[in-house]
Amino acid sequence: MIQKNILSHLLLGYFQLLERHSIAYCVIGNYEKLPEYTSNDVDFWVSDKEKAEKLLLSLAKELTIKLYMQNKTANGTNNYFYYKHEEGNCQIIKIDLMTETAYKSLVPLVSSTLIQNNRKKYKNFYVVNEEIEAIMHLFYPLVTFGIVKNKYREKLQKIIKNQTFKTEVIGLMGTAYGDELIDYIRVGEWEKIEKDFKKIRGKFIVRMLKNLNVKRLGIFMIFLKTIFTRIKNKNGLSISFTGIDGAGKTSIKKYFVENSSLFFTSGRVKEFYWRPFLLPRVSKMIGSQGQKEILDTSGRRVIEKSIKNSVKNYIKYFYYILDFVFGKLKYFVVTHTGGLVVFDRYHFDNIIYPERFGFKVNKVFMRFVDKWIIPQPDLLFYLTANTETLYERKYEIDIDEINKQKEIYKDEIEKRGKIITVQTDGDFKTSVSDILEQCLFYMSQRIKDNG
Template sequence: MKVLTDNKLDYEIIWKKIHSDIFSKYILKLNESKIRYFILRNFETLPDKNTSKDVDIIIEPKSYKEAFTILLDVLKEYKISNYRVVKYERVHCCFGISIEKNFSIHIDLIEGYLSKGFEVFSFDMLYEQTIEYKNFKVLNETYDAIMLLYYKVIGTKQLKQQYQDKINFTYKIYNKEINKVLAATLGNKMSRLIIKALSNQDFATIIKNANVLSKVSKQRVLIRKPFKTTNRIVQFLCEKIYRILYCPRKYQNFISVQGADGTGKSTFIDGLVKAIAFYNVSEESKSHIYHHRPKLLPNLGAAGEKAGVMKEDTDFTNPHRAKPAGFISSFIRMTYYWLDYVIGVPIKLRKDVQFDRFTIYDRYIYDFLVDPYRSRINLPYWLRKLFTKLVIQPRIVFVLLTDAETIYKRKQELTIDEINRQLGEFKKLAETNKRFVIIDASKKPEEIVEDAMKILIDKFTLQIK
């Protein structure tokens, strides 16, 4: 929900009636379809409230296409306009988004419990341990605690206090049943360690041994089902190589924000980060902000000072304080910074793609076209433009523009003539490149963030038809 406080737009993720209605309708449709499924953890307050940001639904393997089609039909029924799906192995993270309704919902459709190709618990085994809860299926108390232990400790190497309390409470009642499952999946030696820790409520030992727990359980799966497990491991690795190493453009949530000093880039980016988190039902860490360059290579001034050949100039109040360098020196400087983009951007992008983060550059290589003197570069425009073309391009470049007088009132680092010159250069860039989008920076911050989010949703999501 978007809330206006102190003339700023705050985005608060709240499970509202429309979320409850969509979830309830989806469960009803799943029940009618006869697709086997169950809700994994944090189900106690559903459908009226959700103590988590998302809902995890384990579905029968190979039923995703039908389950997802039903979900889209329900979203369409409630006039949700857009959707987005992010896939990790058998996990399909599905987002329903509507900027008109100030709405976002996150439902994970998970085709069985699989971790990096290893299936410790088959779907059929887990489904046999389900019970009816309200009008949907959930795991019984024994297996709910076991899956919390495996899913969180093996998957995330941590266990929140609320999960520790739940496991501890369940273990006191069903310790014999839980011990039996631990022995079957971990073997005698490792299961004894975990059983002792559970008996003593020593979750620190369990978390400390998370890697060993993961290794032992996976080894036993490989021994039990060598061919099927090997095939799944290969599929997992191929998918990971394709997503992260090859890193196709469709996975890159890559944005740049350009504008003269004083147009409000920092305020705009702060608001954009909050909006991205809201519409992706996530934290603000969903976005990763970089300033101008990847900075895999240090500033030349810092490198020179470290080498003892010069003192770094750290006075940033006057961007044009230093004289431009000569042609050869400028070419070396431009090549050095260009290499930072060529090497650094793919590395940073791959890391962000791995976690489905938004990559946001507060200024990008285009600054060398518009304001080369900031970096003491004195090269022909065509040569600087060639350098900018030989790097990975953002999918969207937001250009913040307003009149020079307004910018000068906000920040007096540049003259009005220089601001007007830069505004002209930014306009020229925007008119000749379709990935550039002009944003009216004279509007209120919350308005320009909303304008930008409409463009992002249109670019990075699909319409529900």
């Protein structure tokens, strides 16, 4: 839930600014409880996206609401803001600006003119009328994802009696298929509609090509520019968690993966353990399957010393280096389209305890590789807690071994730097909140630094 007064101040101020600057606008969907509350993002249609965006960012700055991520598309922008709640945790506000409803921001589904001509006043701001909103709710998820969302089905069946809705659907789909589609909606043949999604998508693409003009070519050029910008500039985030067993890495990673859509682009998330695994497991490459694991008295894995093992260790390590370097291909798109990538352990853990991963090489050499060769996550978090807490969580590791590992981490962190320490002694919610704030602050500074 978004704190009422902050959201209300932002939206009421924004409505006034848009009207003062003669920018036509309307809110699309989920507006019933606005401006005080929304459970989701706030979608705006605007007649001038450049001016509307500048006004939004300027107002947010005045209210000390920080922009931490922005996805630019051919038909608008997705703007992600955060602020510190009075209770100390971070609250998110998402505001999307668009000039039309479009597939992949390029192929128009509901035109700007149709939206502008079908607005109405609700409370003290403009919203799109029910018929046009229903057309958006029908075609956008259908053309984009091949589905008719369950939450819209009942509304669609009620609104098919409306002549405006019928006329617009037939105008978009043609008389023959338009009538057929309306009949499908009337009797609830949702599977048949979803089965036809490629056919429907094709009709919109053909419609765009038939009406191709200079303006649409300009939008296509903007589309290409946004792709280039995303390739060049990362707007998502990659993070990794390191620390002694029992510090909470797995639980915290799970939280961020499962809740990534609250803070990042929906559906853009990847998780890894240790390395990207673009390359297969080394055991399959050098035939070490079935190799017996040797443990010392504290339960730590031991690598036997021999010339043969030393050669194998360096072969393994160089293999892992290749995977870290080229493994970025597995998550490049995610981090450059507003998504989240989470590693449970990363290359830094090789320096701490290489035996865990089945090899052992010179630590000075690994530090050099870590600094100059390995692609680093944007943020590396070291999770820790007091020794007694760690022992209670992972009693398999004795207290002396925990203290020994903590000293190793302390020493390596001092050598490396740029690692954020998070104490997880307290409740889980506090640990997550501390990490989230660090992530959002980093991203907001990156936007500020990039201008």
